[in-house]
Amino acid sequence: MRRLTAALLASSIPFAAIAQDAASDATRTAQAEIARRLPLDDPRDEANVRRGKLAEIPGGVILDKQGKTVWDRRPYEFLQSKDAPDTVNPSLWRQARLDAVHGLFEVVPGRIWQIRGYDLSVMTIIRGKSGWIVVDPLLSEETAAAGWKLFAETVEAKDKALPIRAVIFSHSHSDHFGGVGGIVTPEQVKAGKVRIIAPHGFSEEATSENVLAGTAMGRRALYMFGSIVPPGVRGQVDTGLGPKLSSGTIGYMEPTETVSEKGGTLTIDGLVFEFLDAGGTEAPSEFVFYIPAYKALHTTEVVTHTLHNVLTLRGAQVRDALHWSKVIDAMLLKWGGKAEVAMASHHWPTWGAGEVSELLANQRDAYRYVHDRTLFLANKGATLHELADQTAEAPVQGSDFGTRGYYGTLNHDMKATYQRYFGWWDGNPANFNPLPPEQSAPKYVALAGGADKLLAAGRDAIRAGDYRWAAELLNKLVFAEPGNKDARAALASAYDQMGYQAESGAWRNYYLAAAASLRGNAVESISGNGQSRSFVSAIPTGVFFDALATRFDAAKGAALKGTFQFILPDSKEAVAVVVGGGVEFPRYGVTDAAPTATITIDRKTLDDVMLGQAQFPALMQSGAIRIDGDRMAFLSWFALHPPQDPRFNIVVP
Template sequence: MRRLTTLLIAGCLPLPAPAQDAASEATRTAQAELAGRLPLDDPRDEANATRGKLAEIPGGVITGKDGAVIWDRRPYAFLEAREAPDTVNPSLWRQARLNAVHGLFEVVPGKIWQLRGYDISVMTVIHGRTGWIVVDPLLSEEAAAASWKLFADTIEAKEGRRPIKAIIFSHSHSDHFGGVGGIVTPEQVARQNIRIIAPHGFSEEATSENVLAGAAMGRRALYMFGAILPPGPRGQVDTGLGPKLSSGTIGYMEPTETVGAEGGTLTIDGLAFDFLDAGGTEAPSEFVFYIPAYKTLHTTEVVTHNLHNILTLRGAQVRDALRWSKLIDAMLLKWGGVAEVTLASHHWPTWGADEVRALLANQRDAYRYVHDRTLFLANRGATLHELADATVEAPVQASDFSTRGYYGTLNHDMKAVYQRYFGWWDGNPANFNPLPPEQSAPKYVALAGGADKLLAAGRAAIASGDYRWAAELLNKLVFAEPGNRAARDALASAYDQLGYQAESGAWRNYYLAAAASLRGNAVEAATRNGQSRSFVSAIPTAVFFDALATRFDAAKGAALNGTFQFILPDSRESVAVVVGGGVEFPRHGVTDPAPTATITINRKTLDDVMLGQAQFPALMQSGAIRIEGDRMAFLSWFALHPPADPRFNIVVP
């Protein structure tokens, strides 16, 4: 288990953190090789990314009501240079410059607009018969509000004010619904009968995805999105999928209606929308849709201008690459001959029927290649790491930038497909139950002849440009001797070069954030995202208690037995928590006839606890919680739920 210490080890790191490395000769050579074989000067994406621009937020600066900066593109002025520095993969540089274009864009004249570059995601506004239809109102309420103001100041200033008639949540990831409170209030939705339309299963998936594993996902996300890196040619440049995550308030509103698994047509403010279910591809709850009147296909996050993740670096359930490819083919068959423009929840649109068909076909082939090559090699004995390392990029990736690994990668996606079918084990019994890193690392150091020899071998690998091997060697030394400054610096140097060479924004961020952590100069996380009360209140009570059970300290609570009955008067729910044998099992909707203790508490009060606005001991003293039965047993049980420390170490023990 990782020791929950700060990244700076007290007493072990007395020297100032060393400076970040420059690009090595091996890195410069790798960058030049890639630049030489890709058509980086192809102007079509830049033309599409800038097409129809009408206005922008000055400086790309968005602040909250308290004056806190939510979004600021000024530190990214370095991206104005056309030529990539040698510390950034030239293909990723191209993608970052395209994602950096921000403003309000007209997609279909007088009918469809997009707000791009003010979050990792994109907000789309559609002209209905009597008002506006908004698709995916970004991650944070502050970013959404500023983007909507830009739209209103620019478009409504000419056309007159029109009401929002409907909001479409394309799928269950929070960067596509979290900002909804920035453009409408719950009172408006109720008073004006605003339709909120989402795919089936949305409510449960949207509010529970990160609850059970939220601490670990959140910690890894800081690395994946580069939130602990400063912007710059040697720091955070882009995520590949979009510039970065906005920081602000993540909200939630319950859909007023959902589209079933069968898809079908809905008329929304006078416009026909043809929906196709996409659940189980990029998100467990998702759809795509076509607007016949505007000959426009919205591919949500199923088709974007990069190869997506089959398994994200932050962690998630493995996605289905085979279904993903088949869903894209279904879009191609259904709309490939009629759609004249396609747009998505990330990146820029594509115009022209032929270009739309090519985009869909190439994306389909990329995901099918990932899936089929994995199983082709696995069925011939290749293991997880072998098959990914042995596979060259798909032929389509050499000519179509939309299929390149700016976010997901061919390497990581193939490993994810392998995991989906075979799990984490490669079938070799030596790897079935290996020693954990903190136990095996000292043995490797001893086998190498001591720390000095292993350090010398790692430095030699760095000097030869073999950074992957250097990282493997030096990681052993760091885990054996986490206070070894020279080992940490050398490993950070290997991570620098791996990050510089990475075409994936997520890979780059993770490598460079790891290097910054090792040096002790990771910046304070730039994101200040907080879940709003609307979001927390929407988390199902059953999920809340399941998450609470994951905090149960089984080692200390092995001897505890009992049933703790929770009664939630305001939500009219009951949960019986059965404890015994080191296991805590919540039974939602069950009332135990003879509980050890009965705890009466409003669900709203539980929300206060989840938001950090109240603590159980104080609530008990105030009478906000009523306990009947064995009060001491309840207190003993409650004490066995320590919160997880979200600052746990990743790159050191």
């Protein structure tokens, strides 16, 4: 039963009492090997990450208006030690310590500054002719406001305060625009006092991403970012891309202008910006830009100090590693040798024309390696898991830490590239329609001679340091017998060691979160970020109804037929929802001539429903919804949209 809850299991099994494992001999050996192989004492990144530091927020603590903590770096003081503990990959430890440096930094003297270490992403502030230009105002309004306050008190205090003239959203991921309400107001934008500039396609991508598949993506993101694991040397240390996600309010403001797919030049507050389109690389809507006057290149999230995800573990559409490499090469050809500093919306800058060119060339080669090695091996017959497992890291990854797999990995990026070209199937008919795990697992247990023998084999694999094999065996047993506390504990032990050894922050977080879930001590009380009304109201109405259709219970509603016409007076929109044959099909902008029922409701009221501030039945009683036609048919249809449970199980049935 897929929805077997951890609470039910915990009621009979004291999983929380099971302690997390220490590093095994095999793990300590693996950590020592990577420490021996990599130049971990290379001081260049350490120098760059601290260069130009002017001030910091004491303790790295940021509160919201109600006094709730949305950011706190104090639990991460363990990262002050230079020496990695044996429970953390020493290369990831190095990256985590660099990401832990927080504060306000001067990038180009008197011209460009960055706020780093107060969210997953980085906010850049650029001096224009008469005011400030802000790039990527973080994920949360609270962290953006605190970062701007630090800047104002440190930099603006030396001169008279200047206004923000423009905000640039580099791409369509919320950690790069969600904090905009913390630094400017909608009234300022509406009055034309602040320009908001974004790449083409931004509005649709920014507001619709994760809406249709949001429940599952959000659940997996808790594992990927380690949000359900406490910080510590046996817990969450970093994401690889940045410290962690803030937990404040995600807002949104519509761009006032966009840059086309052809790129081009814009003058923003008297400063010339050269844009290059990067849509289809790290995000479907993205650009990079160069400021000739400051010889500064902003690589947004196309080039950071890690190999990025071609397919993120939380789930997303597969990205194009080949196109990614070509965009970076275009940056190199256009601005290589000119740019004297490269900065991004994650991590720290790189200074020096030669160093910037090397950064771009190495990043280009890393993504090209992912793409070409995948196709080279696939065209020789290697399947998804075979090609990833037999490929050594790219030569550049042995010398350039910025290309290592701290966030994306060579392993899962190659699998993603295979998926992009060939899909999920490896071509073997035995794998075309396999039994689901809950059906096959008991058969594997029986084949092994029973639960005790399979458990013993898993424990033998753990003792031998063969943790991948142990996890494969023990996962079968857990899915066959989810209440078997010994199987759960053993599988958690295997996940512990794989997490400790992982160089990727995302892999570490996922393994350790899985172990915590098996033990019943995952910190499930931690909630995700709160989307604000400004964000929800920006979701296109068509996307809203497409998301509603994903909740339609086709099994129970197979016999239902009808058309439900929605009229939204405040937004002057109409949607006709056609239902029949177990399918619900919204037709945006269509008015049906003879609907089963017509529902008149303001879009603002729909936003209330999405925000959880109102329910349809209560709205009907209050008169906030007007229903003409077959009222009972509407009620029957609406009842077939049960709420989605955001805490479904992942590592147990």
